[in-house]
Amino acid sequence: MSRMKEGWYLLKARTKQEQRAYENLENQGFDAFCPIIKRQEKGKVIKxxxxxxxxxxxxxxxxxxxxxxxxxxxxxxxxxxxxxxVSRRLLEDGRLPANSGNELKELLPQPIPNGENIISQIKEMVVFLEQSRDSDAVFHTGDVVTVCNPLFDHLKATFIKGISVDRGVILIEYIKQQRSIDGTVEEKHTRPPRKLTVKLKDLKKADGYQGH
Structure with a gap:
């Protein structure tokens, strides 16, 4: 009886034949996944x-x-x-107990550890990279942004840096506007600024602002 388990497995494709392998596996009724992204090159050619x-x-x-x-x-x-x-190499080198040989001779590939979560993250990464082809979805240090969250959407925020494909660090400023006697509007910090890690999909650039 097969000792293999259900789950996601990682396959090594022949040189530049990832899509060929994907199509042939799908044609046989397997559930294959080959992450593809589209990049915009000069002249707006999509590759x-x-x-x-x-x-x-x-x-x-x-x-x-x-x-x-x-x-x-x-x-x-x-x-x-x-x-x-490691287990296979130990078996081949004769460094495992003799009574474990029969069992280990049938060693088969194992699923990717925590495979469901990893595949889900990869799919999110593909979506983000696709969206980032639009220049408005790319954030640069110094960009003034707003956070799509009721707790922060009324506050001024500045993009500091990206820390992963889908997350970044922003600086939240707690500013209160007040009008002086002569009619000018002044901004006053009500609390010290705070750094916050957020999902990039929850950010959007504030109109009229862009970092340098």
Whole structure:
């Protein structure tokens, strides 16, 4: 009986054949995932690129496990990445107890640890990168932004830096406007500024402001 488990597996594709492997796996009824992003080049030409060159993902459920042998013979696929290579090497070197040999000889690839969460994050990354093709979605240090959150949407915020593909750091300023006797409007800080980590999708540039 197969010892493989349900989950997302990482596949190594043959050189520049990620999409070919993806299409052939899909044609066989497998659930494959090859993250593709579109980049805008000079002259506004849109070019498709594989997010992880040389790799793609495959989800195997119970009905797929008995068809595992088909994967490595699929055109475009080089191999299934092993996450239990240490155990395999110890077995091959004869450094494991003899009574464990029969069991370990059947070692098969294991799913990506925490695979569902990782794939979900990759899909979010693809969406963000697609959106960032629009220059309005790219934030630069010094940009004045607003936060799409009722707690902060009335406050002035400045973009400081990005810390990951979908998160950044902003500086929130607690400012109260008040009018002086001569009619001029003055701004007064009611609290010290505060740095805050936010999702980039929750930010938008304030009209008329841009960093340098």
């Amino acid at each position: 498709e690129e594989v997010l992880f060159p040389g790799y793609l993902f495959l989800y195997l459920d119970l009905k797929d496990l008995d068809r595992y042998y088909l994967i490595r013979s699929t055109r475009g696929v080089s191999t299934v990445v092993q996450f239990n290579q």
